[in-house]
Amino acid sequence: MNARMLGAALLLVVAGITVTATLAWRQWTRAPILEAEQQLHAQQFLAVLPEQRYDNQPLSQPLPLPGEQPAHSHISAAYRATLGAVPTAVVLLTQVQGYGGPIRLVIAISADGRLIGTQVIEHQESPGLGGRISDTQVNWLGQFANRGLDDHWALKRDQGDFDQLAGATVTSRAVITAQQEALVYFDQHRTLLLGSPAHE
Numbered sequence: 001m002n003a004r005m006l007g008a009a010l011l012l013v014v015a016g017i018t019v020t021a022t023l024a025w026r027q028w029t030r031a032p033i034l035e036a037e038q039q040l041h042a043q044q045f046l047a048v049l050p051e052q053r054y055d056n057q058p059l060s061q062p063l064p065l066p067g068e069q070p071a072h073s074h075i076s077a078a079y080r081a082t083l084g085a086v087p088t089a090v091v092l093l094t095q096v097q098g099y100g101g102p103i104r105l106v107i108a109i110s111a112d113g114r115l116i117g118t119q120v121i122e123h124q125e126s127p128g129l130g131g132r133i134s135d136t137q138v139n140w141l142g143q144f145a146n147r148g149l150d151d152h153w154a155l156k157r158d159q160g161d162f163d164q165l166a167g168a169t170v171t172s173r174a175v176i177t178a179q180q181e182a183l184v185y186f187d188q189h190r191t192l193l194l195g196s197p198a199h200e
Contacts, residue, residue, distance in 0.1 A: 045079070045091060048108040048117035053088050054081035063090075066189045070181035072096060072174075078193055087111050087194040090186055096178035099170040100124040103133070107182045111194055114148045117141070118179055130171030140165045140172075144179055149187060153180035 045059060058079040065078055077093040092107045101124030108116035118141045120134040132138045143162055153176055154160025155169070164172040186193060 045093070045106050045121075048106050048119045049081055049089055049091060050116070053110075053116070054083055056080075056082045058082075058091055063193060066192045067185070070185055073178040073181045075182065075185055080193065080195060081108075089116060090193045092182050092185070094178050094182055096174045098123060098125050098174045099130050099168065100126055103171070103174060103178070105175065105178055107179060109183060109186045113183065113187055113190070114146050115144050115179060115183060117145055118175075120175075125168065125171050128167075130165065130168035132165055132168070133171055133175060138165070141175075147179075149180075149183050153177070 049058070058081045061079070063078040063080055065075060069075060073094050073096040075092050075094045079091045080087055081089040081091065088111055090109050090111075092109065093104070094107060095102050095104050097103070102122070103120060103125070104122040106119045106121055108118075110116050120141070123131065123134060125131040125133060133140060140163070147161075152160040153162075155162055155164045155172060155176065157164065158173075160176070162172075162176055
């Protein structure tokens, strides 16, 4: 065997070992990466739900989505939170069209039909304007906590109860609409979403 053939054979062996090692490393790290992604996903989704309100793992069993979709938003997932086997809340994943594109929200609603909290998990709104919907320092979403269907779900400039995010009228209206529609959806399908009559 000449030197050129020996070099080529050696190169093939090294390449084979490298590919095998890469595949083995990918397989070995796949489970921890998936677990980390699932934990991040859970943290994002459950950040709207205070830990003292549940002792189950709400995201482990998605609920079937009953009924028709709301007029202006799209609810893509629902999860039930329980405490001592008693339903305490429902977490809805919804999407609404904002100024710059779709806005994805996680909305937690208590068993008595009041909004616990809302979090933006994805948006394409303009930085410094509509993009501030996810800014925790601005905390624009905080004004919706503990609100229900008996509130006036519109901006104050539209004779509603809520302040607008400065410079972001379209974004503000879209998020208000998504939250109101989530509350209506919950109210219409309360028994199915909670799995039993609401405990007030």
